[in-house]
Amino acid sequence: MQLTPVIAIHIAVALTATAIGPLAIWARKSAQPRTRLHRAFGYAWVTCMLITAVSALWIRDYRLPNIAGYTPIHLLIPVVPVMFVIAFRALAHGDIRSHRHTMIGTYIGGCLLTGAFTFLPGRYMHQWLMSVL
Numbered sequence: 001m002q003l004t005p006v007i008a009i010h011i012a013v014a015l016t017a018t019a020i021g022p023l024a025i026w027a028r029k030s031a032q033p034r035t036r037l038h039r040a041f042g043y044a045w046v047t048c049m050l051i052t053a054v055s056a057l058w059i060r061d062y063r064l065p066n067i068a069g070y071t072p073i074h075l076l077i078p079v080v081p082v083m084f085v086i087a088f089r090a091l092a093h094g095d096i097r098s099h100r101h102t103m104i105g106t107y108i109g110g111c112l113l114t115g116a117f118t119f120l121p122g123r124y125m126h127q128w129l130m131s132v133l
Helices: 005-029 035-056 072-076 079-092 096-117 124-132
Strands: none
Touching: 005 035, 005 096, 005 124, 035 079, 035 096, 072 079, 072 096, 079 096
16 A cells, blocks of 8 residues: 555544543643643544544555455544544533543544554555564
């Protein structure tokens, strides 16, 4: 698989989201809550995650098991906006605990777990890693 502009954008924004997520959590959970920082990092993270999900629609791989070029990892694309609706609805109703759990779960599933899947053999990140090692 070649590094196309869409893949480059997807990787850059996904890595940015992976880096920003802990900052948003830290800003709220520290001894002195930093609400402005939490919101700024949170909105930046949500934006990165949405861009990552949308850009994935244009990334197809016909070598791995797929349907019209969409591999099983693509099933997570609609999960991102659904989780954000659930998280922000909880926040609007004052359910901070549910908001926190939903956002942390989305970070773990959307950044860490999905990110780990990108290193499976045959994926672009696996090819990159093998070329570096």
